[in-house]
Amino acid sequence: xxxxxxxxxxxxxxxxxxxxxxxxxxxxxxxxxxxxxxxxxxxxxxxxxxxxxxxxxxxxxxxxxxxxxxxxxxxxxxxxxxxx
Amino acid sequence: xxxxxxxxxxxxxxxxxxxxxxxxxxxxxxxxxxxxxxxxxxxxxxxxxxxxxxxxxxxxxxxxxxxxxxxxxxxxxxxxxxxx
Numbered sequence: 001x002x003x004x005x006x007x008x009x010x011x012x013x014x015x016x017x018x019x020x021x022x023x024x025x026x027x028x029x030x031x032x033x034x035x036x037x038x039x040x041x042x043x044x045x046x047x048x049x050x051x052x053x054x055x056x057x058x059x060x061x062x063x064x065x066x067x068x069x070x071x072x073x074x075x076x077x078x079x080x081x082x083x084x
Numbered sequence: 085x086x087x088x089x090x091x092x093x094x095x096x097x098x099x100x101x102x103x104x105x106x107x108x109x110x111x112x113x114x115x116x117x118x119x120x121x122x123x124x125x126x127x128x129x130x131x132x133x134x135x136x137x138x139x140x141x142x143x144x145x146x147x148x149x150x151x152x153x154x155x156x157x158x159x160x161x162x163x164x165x166x167x168x
Contacts, residue, residue, distance in 0.1 A: 021120070049094055050096075
């Protein structure tokens with residue numbers, strides 16, 4: 001693996017990991033009142049567009065990291081829509 | 085502007101905006117007890133590496149979005165180190 005790809009993947013792993021505390025808290029407490037729907041939609045759309053952008057410029061770290069992040073954020077968005 | 089660059093920039097604007105509630109809350113309350121230092125360091129390092137990666141692959145949306153995000157996260161990290 002070349003070092004540029006390596007840096008991109010580490011970057012992606014770290015920013016994806018940084019989403020985990022929110023996801024774990026939300027899953028544990030089944031409590032989404034302190035999360036705004038606008039925030040959920042903003043970050044969901046942003047990460048979704050990073051995935052699209054990753055595919056358009058054919059960039060592996062962008063695609064991989066943001067696809068995983070998108071799954072994590074989808075869980076929060078789903079719980080927010082379910083619990084309000 | 086070509087449409088690929090446009091999608092990347094919108095992605096970057098949205099994920100950067102999604103950091104704002106945490107920053108505003110932290111600045112307003114001068115209260116960082118509910119933020120973990122490990123989280124601050126993880127997201128700071130992740131975003132820092134995305135900037136580096138952006139420069140290495142010469143990608144404008146990655147550089148611009150993550151540089152702004154890095155400034156925002158630096159504020160939280162600074163306040164966390166200051167207030168504990």
